[in-house]
Amino acid sequence: MTATRPLPTPTRMTATNRLSAAGRMLLAEINKLLTLPSLRTTFLLTWAVTLLLRLVDLPGSILVHTQAGFLIFGVLAASHEHDRGSQINSTLLAMPRRLPLAATKALALTLVTTPLALLVTLTAAEPTGSGPGAQAGAQAGAQAGAQAGAGIEAQAGIGAGAGAGAFHLAVDGAAHNAGYLILATLAASGAGMLLRNDVGAAGVALTAYLLVAPLARARLPAIETWLPEAPQPSLAAAVWTLTALSVAAAAFHHRDA
C-alpha cells in the first residue's frame, strides 16, 4: 500500500542551483533586502511623506526632503547585518569572500532601490534639467537664486519650469532624479557598512547630505562642483558614492567582522 513517489533525481538541478555562484549571492542579498520589515517601513513612510508634501504644494523640490528616507534606507540596508544577532557572521560563513560580497550587496541594493526611487520621483512629479521648458525654468530660477544669494528661488524656478514639461518629460525627469536617489542610497549604505551602527551612520549620512553639502555649496563656491546637489545626479554625486562604497568595502575587507 505504500505509494512510491518518484524521488527527484539527484542530477536534476533546481532553479537556484542552476544559477552561478554570483547569481545565488545576488539573489540571497536581494531576498534579505526585500524581507526586512524596517526597510519596508522606511520606504512606505518616505512614499507617504512625498505624497503628502506633493498635496500641500510645497515651494521647491520635494525630493530635497524625501532623500532623507533613501539615506536611511541605505544605512539600514547595510547596518542591519551588524544589528543585535550580528547576522554578518552567518553571512560571512556562507559567503566568505568579502570584496565580492560587498560588490554584490551594492548591486542588490541598486536593483531593489531602482523601482522604489522611480515610484517616489514619479509621485513627486518634478521636472529636471532635461527638457527645454524645465531647463529654462531652472536657469531663470538659478539666476534669481544667485542674485538673492539663496537656494530657495533656484528650486522654485525649477518648479516653475514644471508647467512646460509634457508627460514624457515628467517620466524622463523622474528617471533622472531617481538616479540621484539611487546614488545617495548607495553612499548611505557605505556609511552604514563603515560605522556598523544605524543611528550613528544615519546621523552622519543625513548631516552630510542635508546640512553640510548645502551649507558648503552656499558658502564656498570654489568647491561647489564637488558637492552633490539634490535632486540632480552629477559626477560629484557619483564620486561621493564611489568613495563611500570603496572605503566601506576596504574597511569590511580588513576588519574583524
Added chain:
Amino acid sequence: MVSLVHAELRKLLGLPTAWIGLVVGLVAAPALAVLNAPAARRAVADGLIRDPSDLGFQDLGIGLLGAMILGVVAVSSEFTPTGDDTPGARQLTATLLAAPRRTRLLAAKAIALSLVVAAQGLVTAVATLALTERMHGALVPPPQPGRVLAAVLYWTLLGLLAWSITLLARNGMITLAVLIVNSTVVSLSYLLTKVTPWAAYLPDIVGAHMFLRGMDVPVEIPPVTAGLVMTAWVAALIAVATLTFHRRDA
C-alpha cells in the same frame, strides 16, 4: 530623586554617541560663525540682513544638531539591544528594575538631559557670540543677556522635544530623520510657512522668535508668546510620551 538624576547624568555622559552630540554642538556653531564671517559682512554691507544683531544668533542653528543628538540617544540607548549574546535584553529592563516608578524615572531623565543640554547651549552661545563680536566689531550690536538666555532656553526645549519624540517612537532613527530634515538650510517647517501662516506656530519656527528678530515669516510673534507656545508644544509632547511610557509594556 537626586541620586536618580545623578545616575541618569552618569548614564548619559557614559555614552560615546552622546559625546559626539556634545562635541558637534559645541564646535559646529562657532566654526560656522568663522566660516560665515566674510559672507555675513558682505550681506550686512548690502543690507540683506534685516537685523544685524541676529548675526551670531543665526549661526547657533547648526549647533542645535548636538542638542537633538543628545535628546535622541538619552532615550534610544535604553531601547537598543545590549549585546550579541542577549539579543532580547535592553538596558531599559535593568533601569526599570532599579527605578520601577516610571514617572519619577522620566522626570530624572528629563532633568539630567536638560542640565547637559543647557550647559552645552550656554557655552556654545557665549562662544559663538564672542567670536561674532571679535570678527565683526562695531558692525554687530552687543548681544543682550535676555536674548542669550532665550537662545539657551530654545536649545534646551529642542533637546527635550527630540527626547519626547524618541520616547514615543522608541526608535532613534525616526526622530533623527525628522529633526535633521527639519533643520536643513531650507527647513521643511520654514517652507510650510509659505503654504500656510499657521506653520509659523510649529515648535521649531515659533521658538526661534525668542531670540531672532528679523525672521522672514508671515506672522510676527513676540518673544514671550513664542517661548510660551514652544514650551506648550514640548510640555504636551512630554505629557503624551509620559502617559504612553507609563502604560506600555517596556
